[in-house]
Amino acid sequence: MRDALSDSLIDWYDAHARQMPWRVRPADRAAGVRPDPYHVWLSEVMLQQTTVAAVRAYFLRFLERWPRVEDLAAAEDGDVMGEWAGLGYYARARNLLKCARAVVAEHGGRFPTTREALLGLPGVGPYTASAIAAIAFDEPATVVDGNVERVMARLHAVETPLPTAKPELTKLAEDLTPNHRPGDYAQAVMDLGATICTPKRPACGICPWMEGCTARARGIQAELPRKIPKQKKPTRFGIAYLARRADGAWLLERRPDRGLLGGMLGWPGAEWGAEAVEAPPLEAEWNDPGAEVRHTFTHFHLRMALRVAEVGPDAQPRSGSFVAANDFRPSDLPTVMRKAYNLVTG
DNA sequence: CAATCGTGGTC
DNA sequence: TGACCAAGATT
Structure with missing residues (x-):
C-alpha cells in the first residue's frame, strides 16, 4: 500500500513536475544529473x-552574484542583507x-551529506x-512543510487541529516515504499540495491520490x-525621520542584529x-x-508617520550615519522602509 | 514552548 | 478591507 501510493505520486510527478531554476527535472535526475547542494x-x-x-x-x-558557497561566505554582511x-x-x-561561513570554515566548502549533520548548520531546521538530504544526497528523509501537513491531514482524515497534530502528521508522512527516489518524492508531495491539494477548493478530480483519500471519501477535504x-x-504607531543633505546623502541606521528587521538598514x-x-535624530x-x-x-x-528635513553639510546625527547618494540603493531597504522613501521622494 | 519574525498574493 | 496563506527556524 505504501509503495503503491508513493509510486503513483512519482508517476504523476514525472509527468507534471513544475520547472524551477533550482530544480533538476526528473528525467535529467534519472539520467544521472545531480542537483548542486549549494543551490x-x-x-x-x-x-x-515564502x-x-x-x-x-x-x-x-x-x-549570479555569489556563484559558489565560498563566494557567499566571503561577502560583506551589508551586501547580503541588501x-x-x-x-x-x-x-x-x-x-x-553564518551557514555559508560554517560550511567553508568547518566543512571544507562541502555541505554535510546527512540530515543529522545538516541540522547542525545555522538556519537549517527539521x-x-x-x-x-533527500534532494541533494538521496537520503530517504521525510520533509514536513505546510503542504505535507495538509496532504497528510486529508489523506488520513486527521481532525486534530494544528499545531497539535504536527507529530501525528509527521509520523504519517514518514510511513509513506519511499527509499527509492526520495528527493523526487519529497518534491512531488509538495507540488501536489501546491497545485492540487490546495488550502481552498482542492482539485480532487485530478489528484493521483484521490482513491486513497479518506477526507475526500467523507467530503470534508476542504475543512x-x-x-x-x-x-x-494589534496596531502599533511610529515615526520615521528622513534627513537628506544637499549632496544627496541620506541619514540611515543599521538596525541591531536581533529582533524585527534585524541587520537591515x-x-x-x-x-x-x-x-x-x-x-x-538631529x-x-x-x-x-x-x-x-x-x-x-x-x-x-504599523502606522508610521513621516518627518522630512533638508540638513546642512556639517549636520551631526545623534544616531545613524549619512550614506552617500552613490552608495545608496533604495532596493537595499526592507519594504516598510522603502514605502517611506517612496512616499517622500515619489 | 508559545512567541517572534516579512511580504505579496488571493479570495 | 481584512483574514488567510506560503517549501519554518529560533529562543
Missing part, C-alpha cells in the same frame, strides 16, 4: 514561508551568511535538513487541516508602540509630508 540549500532557505514566485528572482540574483531586502524574515539572511484560530493583530526613529514617539526643521506608511507585519499592523 538546493539556497533555494530551500529562501522558500521558508512563495515560489517571490523566490525565483532572488535565487537567480544571489547565484540583496535579501524585500524577501522578509531577515534572520534567514543572517543565518544564511524541514530544510530533510529537504537537502482540513483544522487550525487553532489566530489572535487579531532603516530610517531613524523611536521604537514603535501603542503611541507614536517623537525622536528626531536638530533640524522637520516637515510633516502628511502621508503615512501603513504596513502589516507577522503579528501587528
Whole structure:
C-alpha cells in the first residue's frame, strides 16, 4: 500500500513536475544529473514561508552574484542583507551568511551529506535538513512543510487541529516515504499540495491520490487541516525621520542584529508602540509630508508617520550615519522602509 | 514552548 | 478591507 501510493505520486510527478531554476527535472535526475547542494540549500532557505514566485528572482540574483558557497561566505554582511531586502524574515539572511561561513570554515566548502549533520548548520531546521538530504544526497528523509501537513491531514482524515497534530502528521508522512527516489518524492508531495491539494477548493478530480483519500471519501477535504484560530493583530504607531543633505546623502541606521528587521538598514526613529514617539535624530526643521506608511507585519499592523528635513553639510546625527547618494540603493531597504522613501521622494 | 519574525498574493 | 496563506527556524 505504501509503495503503491508513493509510486503513483512519482508517476504523476514525472509527468507534471513544475520547472524551477533550482530544480533538476526528473528525467535529467534519472539520467544521472545531480542537483548542486549549494543551490538546493539556497533555494530551500529562501522558500521558508515564502512563495515560489517571490523566490525565483532572488535565487537567480544571489547565484549570479555569489556563484559558489565560498563566494557567499566571503561577502560583506551589508551586501547580503541588501540583496535579501524585500524577501522578509531577515534572520534567514543572517543565518544564511553564518551557514555559508560554517560550511567553508568547518566543512571544507562541502555541505554535510546527512540530515543529522545538516541540522547542525545555522538556519537549517527539521524541514530544510530533510529537504537537502533527500534532494541533494538521496537520503530517504521525510520533509514536513505546510503542504505535507495538509496532504497528510486529508489523506488520513486527521481532525486534530494544528499545531497539535504536527507529530501525528509527521509520523504519517514518514510511513509513506519511499527509499527509492526520495528527493523526487519529497518534491512531488509538495507540488501536489501546491497545485492540487490546495488550502481552498482542492482539485480532487485530478489528484493521483484521490482513491486513497479518506477526507475526500467523507467530503470534508476542504475543512482540513483544522487550525487553532489566530489572535487579531494589534496596531502599533511610529515615526520615521528622513534627513537628506544637499549632496544627496541620506541619514540611515543599521538596525541591531536581533529582533524585527534585524541587520537591515532603516530610517531613524523611536521604537514603535501603542503611541507614536517623537525622536528626531538631529536638530533640524522637520516637515510633516502628511502621508503615512501603513504596513502589516507577522503579528501587528504599523502606522508610521513621516518627518522630512533638508540638513546642512556639517549636520551631526545623534544616531545613524549619512550614506552617500552613490552608495545608496533604495532596493537595499526592507519594504516598510522603502514605502517611506517612496512616499517622500515619489 | 508559545512567541517572534516579512511580504505579496488571493479570495 | 481584512483574514488567510506560503517549501519554518529560533529562543
